[in-house]
Amino acid sequence: MDFETEKVKHIQAVFTSKHHRLKVPDSQFSIPVSANRRDLSSLIAHFLEGSGSDNDDGEAERETEFIIRGDLLRSSLESHLANKTVSSEAVIEIEVIERNPPPRLADVFDHKDWVSGVHINTHYILTGSYDSTVRIWTHDGQMKCSAEGHTSPVKDVVWISSDASSSDSGRVLFASASQDQNVHIWSLAESTAEPQVEHLHTCKGHARSVESLAVNPSHDKLCSVSWDKMLKIWSAVPDDVMVDEVESEDQIALKRAKINSNQRRATTRTPLLTLQGHTQPVSTVVWPTGDEVLSAGMDHCIRIWDIVSGVNKSTLNGPKVFHCIHHSHLNSLVASANSDKLVRLWDTRAGESSMVQSALASHQGWVIAVQWAPNREHQLLSGSYDSSLKSVIFK
Missing domain, CATH: 3.10.20.90 (Phosphatidylinositol 3-kinase Catalytic Subunit; Chain A, domain 1)
Incomplete structure (x- = not known):
């Protein structure tokens, strides 16, 4: 030129x-x-x-x-x-x-059935499948272990703690949600030659399929949403950490020994809080701040919940079903995947008349997943039933 x-x-x-x-x-x-x-x-x-x-x-x-x-x-x-x-x-x-380099296929992780949930931490990839099994893989595609306990397809999986180095117990916690109406909390011990999975708790309370999970920023609570139109908040702290401060050291040691023994069985948990307000099944949830949860689903709206008071403090109405929402900590926007083939960007801080900041149209089928890039303020990924995964850069 x-x-x-x-x-x-x-x-x-x-x-x-x-x-x-x-x-x-x-x-x-x-x-x-x-x-x-x-x-x-x-x-x-x-x-x-x-x-x-x-x-x-x-x-x-x-x-x-x-x-x-x-x-x-x-x-x-x-x-x-x-x-x-x-x-x-x-x-x-x-x-x-x-400019992002073009994507390339790095590896293939074979499952026996549909893959319905994926979450990555610094060491492993967690997947949930319609064969009712949760699997843990290395980043280079080797399956290290699996967790079997659900009796119906697994719908979502999430790491509760990021890695063992951040835990005094030397283990990583994760959770899974299923069509069997239950949420399971598991631990992954990395101190042994091969990772070992232990089923810690079964969270019971939903009346229909549990669709999505979210962990709070302090990693001590878990939120689940379901086709029963409910949100439920659960403790994500293992029982062996929840010891009474007035107990003697001998009593605490005995309790830990019982919990860590080979005879240990998963205990049942009930919800700390149940949130009601959706009029149709809830399909997706995010927990961006300590006291605020966002959920969306078949009733064409995103509901913003105050966890402290337990109330639905705001509702963002959309034209179609929400399949997925994701919040960016970099720009504070919420991206939504909708059944009208659009990705929408919402600013929950704006007035109701200007909540929708943009509507991105490029997919030819329902958009079923959205994810903000963790280190790029203006980059967004979206997946659709049109068999495409797209990266969008906007401002």
């Missing part, structure tokens, strides 16, 4: 970026209006090379994306600015972000 050609119309632009690897000179550039994303990417690469910018991970230099007035550049600058009704005489601010 020839930047010196005077016959080509130019615009004045400044580049900004939140990525420390994409430091661009803080000055105005004269850029042809015919330039597209690849042209701008080449320009940025030229300046980064000249500045000696390092690639922290040692990888080959990545291409870049550009955000102008809230949208990614997908055409020439001239067309983009025309659609935005921006004057070419103005100085245009262009935000530079990294």
Whole structure:
């Protein structure tokens, strides 16, 4: 691209970026209006090379994306600015972000039936299947162990504690939900040569299939939602941690010994709290803050619950069934997967008239799953019955 050609119309632009690897000179550039994303990417690469910018991970230099007035550049600058009704005489601010490399298949994890739940921690991948079994895999695809106890398909799985290093007991806790109306709490001991799974507690109280689970930020409580239209809050603290402070050391040691003996049996738990308000089955739940839970389902709404008072303090109404919601700790937005083929972005802090910030249309079938990228404020993944998984970058 020839930047010196005077016959080509130019615009004045400044580049900004939140990525420390994409430091661009803080000055105005004269850029042809015919330039597209690849042209701008080449320009940025030229300046980064000249500045000696390092690639922290040692990888080959990545291409870049550009955000102008809230949208990614997908055409020439001239067309983009025309659609935005921006004057070419103005100085245009262009935000530079990294372009994600194309996805590649890393491994295949074979199951006997549908995979209905997946959750990853630093060491293992937890999966739930319609064959009623929970499995634990290494990141390179080796199945380490399984947990069998449900009598119907497993609908969701979740790690309660992140890894054994954060637990005094040297074990990791996880939970599973099933169509058998129960939630099981399990422990995974990593201190032995091979990981060992133990069934600690069975949470009973739902009257129909349990669809989704969420753990609170302090990792001591669990929320489940069900086709019985209810939300239930459970203690996620194992019995051997819940010792009475007035007991003697000998009594505590004896209790721990009984609990850790080979004769130990899973105990039954009842809910700490039941939340009612949904008029149809509840399919999804998130627990973003200590005192606030969000749930959604077949009644076309997201309900925001105050766990301290046990009340439904706000309701966000949508046009269709909600299959999944996910909250971002980076931008505080809630993404929803809906049966009208759209992904919606909600701001629960805004007034009711402006709750829906965006509606993303690209899928050809029901959207059934959404997930925010953990380290990218403006990246979202969505999965659909159209057999596609899409990554969306927005602002």
